[in-house]
């Protein structure tokens with residue numbers, strides 16, 4: 600990517616709130632865009648049943664589903680003094696995101712492990728954090744990385760590992776029209792071989808007690 604392309608990527612209209620990858624939400628543009636899309640597929644946007652679709656519902660939906668690009672929507676990651684430095688593993692966190700290629704959902708499950716340093720976090724915050732990060736147009740690889748690096752920073756953890764398994768609606772409903780699972784894994788900080796084994800074992804046990812979704 601040359602520097603001009605890079606600049607173009609980060610100079611989109613942010614609604615005047617922030618600049619860079621953390622963007623504001625432009626409700627008016629969302630409204631106009633949704634109206635145009637309805638027109639593109641041959642619908643009359645002023646029909647009673649779909650007036651609110653472009654005028655309110657789609658903009659509200661998009662605002663919610665892109666919250667992961669806005670810091671003010673980030674859950675409060677209240678931490679407390681670590682009582683232990685042993686590995687914390689949370690399996691089976693539901694994950695719903697949107698692919699940046701087709702703007703269709705991909706969903707599945709995330710597993711997260713972290714080794715605390717000085718601070719720990721309430722377990723529910725791991726679920727909230729995955730939900731927040733998932734609310735953006737992204738790829739599964741980038742999302743997995745965002746969760747791992749973001750959590751490591753939030754928690755000041757010695758190490759974080761994240762595994763995501765998901766099914767992409769862009770592959771199910773169109774294109775190859777096949778339902779498969781994709782698994783991605785990322786690590787931040789240091790993670791010993793024993794930590795990795797414990798993480799894998801927890802994921803394996805989760806797999807035997809659920810269908811992974």
Ligand SMILES: Nc1nc2c(ncn2[C@@H]2O[C@H](COP(=O)(O)OP(=O)(O)OP(=O)(O)O)[C@@H](O)[C@H]2O)c(=O)[nH]1
Pocket residue numbers: 698699700737738739740767769770773774775
């Ligand atoms: N690496 C990666 N690819 C993704 C993700 N979500 C969707 N894709 C892929 O994005 C690709 C887009 O391919 P393109 O050739 O640019 O677009 P397309 O012609 O619509 O592709 P088809 O889906 O094969 O019809 C497809 O191969 C999808 O499977 C993701 O999270 N990560």
Ligand SMILES: [Zn+2]
Pocket residue numbers: 698699700701702703767769770
């Ligand atoms: Zn897609």
